[in-house]
Amino acid sequence: MLLLAGSVPVEKLPLLIGPIEVTANGIKIDGHELPMNRGNEAMMTAACLICQEYGIDAPVGMVAGDIGKREGSIAIYKHLAEHLPEMDVEVMTLHYVMPDLKLNKKILETVDTMENKPIMIADAGSMYVAKAGGDSHYYTVFTPDLGETAFLADEKADHPSFTRGFIFNMEEDVPELIRRAYAGNNAAPTMFVKGKIDYICQDGEIVDTIDSPLVATMEPIGGTGDLITGMISGLIYAGLSPLQACRIAGRVNRVAGELAQPTPATQIDKILHFLPQALNKVQKQLG
Amino acid sequence: MGFLNKLGFAKKDEDKKESVTRGLLVFAHPTTVISVEEILRDEGYTIRVVSPPPAYRTGCDLSVEFPLEAEAAITELLNSVGMAPLDVVPITSKGMEPLQFVRTTVYDDRYVMIRAANMKMTVDKETKTIVNISGGGCPDVPFLATAMLGKTLSDAPDPGEVGFSLCAYSLNTSREELIRILGA
Secondary structure (H helix, E strand, O other), X not given: OEEEEEEEOOOOOOOEEEEEEEOOOEEEEOOEEEEOOOXXXXXXHHHHHHHHHHOXXXXXXXXXXXXXXXXXXXXXXXHHHHXXXXXXXXXXXXXXXXXXXXXXXXXXXXXXXXXXXXXXXXXXXXXXHHHHOOOHHHOOXXXXXXXXXXXXXXXXXXXXXXXXXXXXOOOOOHHHHHHHHHHOOOOOOEEEEEOOOEEEEEOOEEEEEEOOOOOHHHOOOOOHHHHHHHHHHHHHHOOOOHHHHHHHHHHHHHHHHHHHOOOOOOOHHHHHHOHHHHHHHHHHHHO | OHHHXXXXXXXXXXXXXXXXXXXXXXXXXXXXXXXXXXXXXXXXXXXXXXXXXXXXXXXOOOEEEEEHHHHHHHHHHHHXXXXXXXXXXXXXXXXXXXXXXXXXXXXXXXXXXXXXXXXXXXXXXOOOEEEEEEEOOOOXXXXXXXXXXXXXXXXXXXXXXXXXXXHHHHHHHHHHHHHHXXXX
């Protein structure tokens, strides 16, 4: 099973678990329609499209409503800590949740008890809490953007908002930020660093970069990074290595952006629309 | 005393004396701290917004460092405005301050994007309408995006008031910078 877990911005929405269905306006889980938005909905849709293209089972979504008051995030943490071993999860992506160091460690304690541990991917709040807890080594892939890479590079910061100024100002030197993140044991073995140039890293080394097509207007669009995380999740579940998954997802995201011809006011659903076409194009390019 | 100074004991004593002069106000949500910060600065208190000590950290929190001698007056003031802290603790080390640097990108001389830490807000210069919000990882980011997109800087809800997380705090920093350069 590919499990995608995270909160959605619907207050008091209870914990929902079920196969994710892509609808005209968003996604549906356990009979509940969730309109398209940046964050988990975008990430889940991208993963669904990949699974569909590769002819594999649709991912299972685990969502709960949370507008920042923590209830939904707590429900997700607790359910995973209590039930993960019986869920038969092969790949698990954890995304938008309120960082909670203690509850995340409960999940990791549960993972420790599992004979067949899932491949774990983290982005957004789940990546923040993994790093802040000193637990990056549990995860296979992190997908930070530039600001988040600076956070991973700062061994003292608990959250990107606490990144120290001198590290924030090192962003022109992304390889140095990556080096610092690995040196501090705050990176996952595979990292996809999203930016003007995407850096794909393995065990501390930059093994690939992607810089074209360059669509500068993608950066302001909320959700483009979520698409990359979702695609990487789907591709790994389809049997690709984390590195291969990163190489394809990064290129597909850029090609989808190029096809969409976005302005800074474009919303994520427009980029998503071009994802299958972009995947097809990239697969042909990569043979 | 000179001998003690050489051994560093006198210095340690001085540090110790200094360290117990500050306290920390702990709150449930980082964005409550934005309001508290404003109230206390308006009252003339010398405060700092900082990360709480490890025992109080959840991974997304912010607190207010204040002069301990003002504890009674400050807690009374905050109680009177319904913003009582969860806890008040003396502190012995300095917490980290949230990042205040921002980066500005202009697209086609029409859209301005401000990034503060991991949060980006983009506004149409002419209409001052918020056209995109990206970055972040806390659950209130998609909620704030839904609430703010398509609204002008002056009409959109203040992330410091309706958000709860450090991402909301950084988004507010982006918004304040946009208001500073474009006007509300």
